Amino acid sequence: MVWDLPTPFVIDLNVAADDIDGLGHANNAVYVTWLERCAWRHSQQLGLDLSEYRRLDRAMAVVRHEIDYLASAYQDDELELATWIVDWDKRLKMTRRFQLRRPCDGMTLLRAQTTFVCIELSSGKPKRMPAEFIEGYGVAMANPLVSNTASAP
Numbered sequence: 660m661v662w663d664l665p666t667p668f669v670i671d672l673n674v675a676a677d678d679i680d681g682l683g684h685a686n687n688a689v690y691v692t693w694l695e696r697c698a699w700r701h702s703q704q705l706g707l708d709l710s711e712y713r714r715l716d717r718a719m720a721v722v723r724h725e726i727d728y729l730a731s732a733y734q735d736d737e738l739e740l741a742t743w744i745v746d747w748d749k750r751l752k753m754t755r756r757f758q759l760r761r762p763c764d765g766m767t768l769l770r771a772q773t774t775f776v777c778i779e780l781s782s783g784k785p786k787r788m789p790a791e792f793i794e795g796y797g798v799a800m801a802n803p804l805v806s807n808t809a810s811a812p
Contacts, residue, residue, distance in 0.1 A: 661765075662741050662758060662760075663741075663756070663758050663770070664743050664745070664756070664801050665801070666743075666801065667741030667742065667743055667758070667801075668697070668700070668701040668704065668741065668742050668743070668799070669739050669740065669741045670696065670697050670700050670739070670740050671737065671738070671739055672693055672737070672738040672739070672740055672759075673735065673736070673737055673738070674732050674733060674734055674735060674736040674738065675734070676734055678732075678734070679733070679734050683733070684731035684732060684733055685731065685732040685733070685736075687726075687728060690726065690728070690759070690769055690771075691724065691726070693740055693759070694724070694726075694740070694742075694757055694771055694773060695721075696740075697740045697741075697742045697757065698742060698755055698773065701742050701799065702719070702795075702796075705795040705796060705798065705799055706791075706795050707791070707792065707795045707796070711791065712780065713780065715789050715791060715792075716779055716780050716781050717777055717778065717779060717780065717786060717788065717789055717792065718777070718778055718780050719753060719775040719776070719777055719778075719792075720775060720776055720777075720778045721773055721774070721775055722774050722775065722776045723773065723774040724771065724772075724773050725771060725772045725773075726769060726770075726771040727769065727770045727771065728768075728769055729766075729767055729768055729769055729770065730761075730766055730767070730768045731768070732759075732761065732768055736761055736763075737761070737762065737763065738759055738760065738761055738762075738768070739759070739760050739761075739762055740757060740758070740759045740760075741757065741758045741759075741760070742755050742756065742757050743755065743756050743799075743801035744796055744799045744800050744801060745772075745800075745801050747796065747797075747800065749788065749793050749797075750777075750787050750788060751776050751777050751785055751786075751787065751788070752774060752775065752776055752777075753774070753775045753776075753777075753796060754772060754773070754774050754775070755772065755773045755775070756770070756771070756772050756801075757769070757770065757771040757772070757773070758770055759771075777792065
């Protein structure tokens with residue numbers, strides 16, 4: 660599988676009947692759910708799960724999604740969703756990129772970017788990232804200037 664950037668974190672997805680809308684393909688809102696699932700699993704793999712967020716009184720909250728829907732997914736499609744942390748200021752903001760592919764035909768169905776801001780859970784206000792976030796997310800920082808494909812955004 661060729662990805663837009665090297666060393667992605669990847670989850671497998673299967674398009675269920677409940678994901679399909681009246682037009683016969685996966686509803687656009689379902690893709691947002693998949694992005695969140697992928698980001699959470701990556702965070703968990705990095706040792707930053709919900710219990711750690713609560714212990715630190717910090718969380719990474721979505722402030723912006725940018726999604727390019729490139730092709731449709733259909734019921735029973737088996738998909739792979741990759742994510743990379745491509746930018747962060749080590750204080751408040753972090754950006755993830757995503758790429759959704761259908762392995763059976765190699766088609767990229769979606770490219771997305773999500774911006775997160777670190778918040779204090781107890782107040783909901785922006786707050787500096789703790790050292791645990793900098794250490795945990797830092798090891799996953801990708802180099803967005805290195806690309807495996809000519810069509811990478």
